[in-house]
Amino acid sequence: MALYRFKAISERGQVITGTKEAETEEDIIKMLKNSQYYPISIEAIIQHNNVNLFMQKVTKRDIAVLCRQFSTMLSAGISIVSCLDILAKQMENKTLKKAIFEVYQDVQKGQTLSLAMKKHEKVFPILLINMVEVGEISGNLDLLTKRMASYFENQSKIQNKIKNALIYPTVLSIVTLLVVIFLFTMVMPTFVEMFKSNQLLLPFSTRLMLVISNWVINYWHIFFIFSIVLIGSIKYFAKTDKGILLIDSLIIKIPIIKRLAINTIISKFSRIMSILLSSGMPLFQAMDVAIKVVDNKVVSNKLKEIKEDIRIGKTLSEAIKNADIFHAMVYSMIKVGEESGALDELLYKIADYYDDEIEYTMERITALIEPILIIFIAIIIGFIVVSITMPIFDTINNIQI
Secondary structure (H helix, E strand, O other): OEEEEEEEEEOOOOEEEEEEEEOOHHHHHHHHHHOOEEEEEEEEEOOOHHHHHHOOOOOHHHHHHHHHHHHHHHHOOOOHHHHHHHHHHHOOOHHHHHHHHHHHHHHHOOOOHHHHHHOOOOOOOHHHHHHHHHHHHHOOHHHHHHHHHHHHHHHHHHHHHHHHHHHHHHHHHHHHHHHHHHHHHHHHHHHHHHHHHHOOOOOHHHHHHHHHHHHHHHOHHHHHHHHHHHHHHHHHHHHOHHHHHHHHHHHOOOHHHHHHHHHHHHHHHHHHHHHHHHOOOOHHHHHHHHHHHOOOHHHHHHHHHHHHHHHOOOOHHHHHHHHOOOOHHHHHHHHHHHHHOOHHHHHHHHHHHHHHHHHHHHHHHHHHHHHHHHHHHHHHHHHHHHHHHHHHHHHHHHHHO
């Protein structure tokens, strides 16, 4: 598929311009003629693979604002086309602004909103696209976009809490690294000549520090290149199927972050399923969406097994219990929801409960990481300082003797 920019005119003299994906230029011509337009010019747009490097990132907060504004305007009786036109003009995020404008153009030509948004899956989350499609079918697009606004606001809130909790350990680690580099490059060399001139038998720790200092000063470029290659290799591996599976499996197994990761997944799964089921989407179809949205390959594979169990007649609670990926409370509450006919409400309560658990877990992890990190840093710097001072004290003792 290639992207083409076209300009065409109707029998009444109306000129239109736009872009369209198609296999060949003839497909664009056929599409225009079927719409009673005659092509004036058609030009293939060359797309570079590195364009995404310069695109402004679309955050969950941006999507939440989009949904909130869109819902408000729809509730006020404004048409979808007019909503998109207004949003495209006032949106600050350039990437989102461009995507909304192209969606606006496609909707103007008669495409449904969900179909137009599917062309920009890198910008609009798959969950939002599915919910828009459900809203178009049910006629509750304003209500569903309002729910999506609340959902993405909640996700953005959780994401920001995690980022804020990591700020202090990150800054502390960077400062420590800079201090260690300073000690090796500026402090250690000043003692080298003194150690040599006194011909002292240096302790192993001091000799080790001198070797490391020599390597840092003379071969820093090798360390730099090695670090770049290592980081690049890890990033490349992390994008492969094996890499994604390995990382996702570690995330839900490492003791320190396991609880946080599982709670986050349960919260996201429960809230998504609650929104989808309350919107009238069948359970089997809702599972399809949840599988795509849950950001963990291991859990997604488990959800596929749950979906298959549902297909052969098992209830959601039974399937989740057999999969053994969520806490016992989850399938117990889901079972109550199934028996009472209020599954969507129970799922929403589960999501609220685990949101609180995420906040509590983050506080505990932060409180645990900070002293451990401080102790670890103190040991490293203390070892370096002791390695430097031990020969000095030996020299003083020899002079006194």
